[in-house]
Amino acid sequence: MELHPFVLAVALVIEAAAGYPDALYAQIRHPVVWIGALIAHLDRALNREGDGFDLRKAMGVLAVVVLLLVVGGVAAAVAWLCRHLPFGGLVEAALASTLIAQRSLYEHVAAVAAAFRSGGLDAAREAVSRIVGRNPATLDEHGVCRAAIESLSENFSDGVVAPAFWLLVGGLPGVALYKAINTADSMIGHRTPRHEAFGWAAARLDDLVNLPGSRLTALLITLAARFTAGADAGEAWRSVRRDAHRHRSPNAGWPEAAMAGALDLRLGGPRVYGSVRIEDAWMGPGRTAATPQDIGRALYLYRRACLALIIAALVLAAL
Numbered sequence: 191m192e193l194h195p196f197v198l199a200v201a202l203v204i205e206a207a208a209g210y211p212d213a214l215y216a217q218i219r220h221p222v223v224w225i226g227a228l229i230a231h232l233d234r235a236l237n238r239e240g241d242g243f244d245l246r247k248a249m250g251v252l253a254v255v256v257l258l259l260v261v262g263g264v265a266a267a268v269a270w271l272c273r274h275l276p277f278g279g280l281v282e283a284a285l286a287s288t289l290i291a292q293r294s295l296y297e298h299v300a301a302v303a304a305a306f307r308s309g310g311l312d313a314a315r316e317a318v319s320r321i322v323g324r325n326p327a328t329l330d331e332h333g334v335c336r337a338a339i340e341s342l343s344e345n346f347s348d349g350v351v352a353p354a355f356w357l358l359v360g361g362l363p364g365v366a367l368y369k370a371i372n373t374a375d376s377m378i379g380h381r382t383p384r385h386e387a388f389g390w391a392a393a394r395l396d397d398l399v400n401l402p403g404s405r406l407t408a409l410l411i412t413l414a415a416r417f418t419a420g421a422d423a424g425e426a427w428r429s430v431r432r433d434a435h436r437h438r439s440p441n442a443g444w445p446e447a448a449m450a451g452a453l454d455l456r457l458g459g460p461r462v463y464g465s466v467r468i469e470d471a472w473m474g475p476g477r478t479a480a481t482p483q484d485i486g487r488a489l490y491l492y493r494r495a496c497l498a499l500i501i502a503a504l505v506l507a508a509l
Contacts, residue, residue, distance in 0.1 A: 194361040195506035198354055200283035201290060202500045209293035221288055221366075225261060225373045232256060233378055237388040246387035250378070254391045257370050265366035272362070282362050289365045290357075291349035292496050295342065296489060302338040303485040306331075314482075321345075328462040335480035339488045340457050343411070343445040346492060348372055351410065352403025354499060358506075371395050397440050404441035407495075408434070408448040414494035415452035421491055426452035429474045436471035443473060450474025453487055 210220060232253040237246060268285065272278035298321050305313035314334045315326035321341045329337060352372070357365035371392065378385045379393035408430045415421035429451025430444060437443025437458060450457040454476035460469050472478075 191359070193358055193506070195358060195503060195509070196279055197283045197286060197361060198358045199500070199503035199507040200280060201287040201357060202292070202354065202503055204284055205287040205290045206292050206496065206500065209297075210288055222369060222373055225257075225370050226377060228257060228260060229253075229374050229377050233388070237378075237384065239384070243387045247390050250388035251391040253378075253388070254371075254374060254395060257374060258367055261370040262363055262367050265363040269362040286357050286362050286365050289369045290353050291345070295345050295349050296492065299338050299342045299485065300489055302334065303482045303489075306482040323463055325462045332479045332481070335482060335485055336455070336457055336478070337461075338485050339449060339453075339455065339480060340446055342488050342492055343407075343449040343457070344442050346411075346495065347404045347407040347441065347445045348400055350496065351407040351499065352400050354503070355403050355406060356399070358503075368399055371399050400441040404444040408444040410495040410498050411445060411448035411452060411491065413498050414491050415448075418452075418491050418494050420487065421452045422454065423452065425454070425475070433471065433473045437473065438468075438470050443471075447473040449488060449491070450476065452491060453484060455480055455484060
């Protein structure tokens, strides 16, 4: 199997330095928006409310197959073209960088801490509502802070580390296929009357492709904690071993438990989405009373973990 460490290393550096420029988004939107539009079209065309559960489930499988064929086919054609151009590896890396979210994740979570400083709890609730699905009106200051740190942990896995893994393994087609699956899960992989059957395939496939990324994310957070003042690498790993498997998601518990242990926090636990209360296990042995300062500590640890990922990619590229 051919790996793509050079493309990965360059993509990570480009995205960390520049992100996805606002001017470019205004002109052509973002590749994930294009993928989302295709998913929405397949949902409208194939997910018919009058059909039975089994048929809707089968149509959901068909939708995922069509999605992967279209996205994979386009990405493979673009990658083939890049590899026949001068400096094509750099072009492929630049394109792949649009499917990694180191910088934007940092900015969205940092905005919650900034909102506390500028507008208090109401402003922070508004800011955190942009990155989590739970009902912000049910969150006090500690709840908002925990939600921001939990989002940072989970999205470090599925927005940064998992895309990086699939980029290393499969180049541009690999990361594009991963983002297609992850976007489908976020749009249709919910246990709602409309999507419980139709979104089954997307949700199960997303669980599968995130298995390596979630475990690597826990390792990166633990490694970063080893070199971060005030963080505890040993407790990060103990929390992963003790708590990660207790999370209702097969993947989200790994980065959450690592972050919780590293920062002496308790993350996860019961939460409210809309008007529905979800009972979930607590991750970590520490404080539930997270503060805006803890968001800053989590972001600092996150930057260290991103740096460790970039260094690992550069080492692989140099071998």
